[in-house]
Amino acid sequence: MNWEQLLSLKRQGDTNKRLRNEQDETRLGFDVDYDRIIFSPAFRSLQDKTQVIPLSSTDFVHTRLTHSLEVSVVARSLGRKVGVKILERHPALQEIHGYKPNDFGSIVAAAALAHDIGNPPFGHSGEKAIGHFFKNGLGQNFKSELSAKQYQDLCDFEGNANGFKILTQDLKGRPGGLRLSYATLGAFTKYPKASLPKRPTPHIVSKKYGFFQSEATMFREVAKELGLLKMNRDDDSQFSRHPLAYLVEAADDICYTIIDFEDGINLGLIDEDFALEYLINLVRNKIQTKKYSALPTTSFRVRYLRALAIGTLIDDAVDIFVRNEKSLLDGSFQVALIDKSQYKAQIDDIIKISIDRIYNAKEVIDKEISGFEVINELLLRFTTAVNNSYANKASHYDRLLLKLLPSELDILNQNLYERLMAVCGVVASYSDSNAILTYKKLKGLTF
Numbered sequence: 001m002n003w004e005q006l007l008s009l010k011r012q013g014d015t016n017k018r019l020r021n022e023q024d025e026t027r028l029g030f031d032v033d034y035d036r037i038i039f040s041p042a043f044r045s046l047q048d049k050t051q052v053i054p055l056s057s058t059d060f061v062h063t064r065l066t067h068s069l070e071v072s073v074v075a076r077s078l079g080r081k082v083g084v085k086i087l088e089r090h091p092a093l094q095e096i097h098g099y100k101p102n103d104f105g106s107i108v109a110a111a112a113l114a115h116d117i118g119n120p121p122f123g124h125s126g127e128k129a130i131g132h133f134f135k136n137g138l139g140q141n142f143k144s145e146l147s148a149k150q151y152q153d154l155c156d157f158e159g160n161a162n163g164f165k166i167l168t169q170d171l172k173g174r175p176g177g178l179r180l181s182y183a184t185l186g187a188f189t190k191y192p193k194a195s196l197p198k199r200p201t202p203h204i205v206s207k208k209y210g211f212f213q214s215e216a217t218m219f220r221e222v223a224k225e226l227g228l229l230k231m232n233r234d235d236d237s238q239f240s241r242h243p244l245a246y247l248v249e250a251a252d253d254i255c256y257t258i259i260d261f262e263d264g265i266n267l268g269l270i271d272e273d274f275a276l277e278y279l280i281n282l283v284r285n286k287i288q289t290k291k292y293s294a295l296p297t298t299s300f301r302v303r304y305l306r307a308l309a310i311g312t313l314i315d316d317a318v319d320i321f322v323r324n325e326k327s328l329l330d331g332s333f334q335v336a337l338i339d340k341s342q343y344k345a346q347i348d349d350i351i352k353i354s355i356d357r358i359y360n361a362k363e364v365i366d367k368e369i370s371g372f373e374v375i376n377e378l379l380l381r382f383t384t385a386v387n388n389s390y391a392n393k394a395s396h397y398d399r400l401l402l403k404l405l406p407s408e409l410d411i412l413n414q415n416l417y418e419r420l421m422a423v424c425g426v427v428a429s430y431s432d433s434n435a436i437l438t439y440k441k442l443k444g445l446t447f
Contacts, residue, residue: 021098079108118163122371240331
């Protein structure tokens with residue numbers, strides 16, 4: 001892979017090449033990507049989607065929205081710092097084509113801003129709940145009418161693939177979705193592969209998948225433009241990552257490691273003195289002792305250590321990226337940047353306690369259980385109504401339910417797979433509160 005291709009400004013539907021040195025410096029194409037994402041309804045719905053801990057009535061915790069904004073800020077710093085180093089190594093990118101360090105930051109920031117845009121309500125259990133309906137619930141009745149790849153998309157419903165769909169899918173009056181630059185779409189796609197075939201390997205791109213069958217053609221177009229490498233010569237279902245996707249992943253890893261931990265401290269799930277010890281171990285060599293000792297409360301000390309920790313991990317990730325540029329470009333780099341970190345032991349200690357005290361906390365488990373029931377009911381009612389309507393067998397109740405679905409979705413003129421994916425997309429788009437409210441409507445509990 002080469003950087004000139006990887007930094008492509010092309011957008012879906014373009015007929016002419018977009019050149020970097022012809023861009024308006026006051027608002028680059030990569031900046032337009034960021035703006036389109038942040039003003040999109042799908043992004044705004046993240047303000048009421050669980051990050052890890054359900055919304056608390058007693059203290060502030062992060063939602064998908066605040067998490068995404070913070071990841072984007074970290075990603076921008078990672079991208080800019082990497083951009084400086086890459087342009088030093090490849091001066092023609094700047095001298096001939098006009099690329100600047102901030103371009104790298106803008107691409108990674110936009111991709112990071114969107115990294116959770118396809119996630120369903122109720123945290124990661126929302127993905128599992130959708131998959132459960134088709135794998136173990138009444139949705140398995142559709143298996144015989146779908147191809148193996150189509151059915152696998154549903155059984156392993158993946159927020160990353162749904163995000164790519166949101167960013168690129170045609171809707172009535174809006175062809176090409178948000179029409180982001182292909183560089184941003186490439187950096188967004190952490191798992192550039194289809195749901196099948198499953199070939200477990202040590203390579204991180206095999207961990208999940210990043211596009212549904214409905215967007216396979218679109219992703220291959222993006223991969224071709226960017227010059228992404230096929231993982232197997234005769235197979236176009238799996239590609240190498242865009243190198244900047246490793247920075248998006250690193251920003252996410254840094255934020256959920258440190259900031260989820262901070263949420264756990266603020267909610268009393270992790271003992272404050274115990275938590276301070278873990279954070280100090282991560283940044284011991286950078287603490288200004290006099291400044292730290294002058295901070296009046298544990299909360300202030302946690303914030304200071306959090307800022308130091310994020311800065312430390314940013315610099316470490318940049319160093320790892322630059323040292324491994326060659327293997328990132330030839331597709332042979334197989335792990336997350338944070339897995340190569342000199343602070344891996346301290347990170348693992350923080351993640352271990354977060355799993356024990358935060359991710360397995362009773363209020364988190366309770367919300368996940370309730371979320372399964374809510375999502376199962378929504379999928380059952382909507383798939384029934386849509387398929388009955390398609391078969392001209394809709395009851396009055398079915399027709400009422402269809403009025404709850406977005407008018408821009410052309411559900412009734414699609415094949416079964418597309419109808420089912422459209423319903424999943426609607427359910428995944430709900431915020432936590434809207435999913436619960438709709439569930440109550442279906443159950444007659446709103447009177």
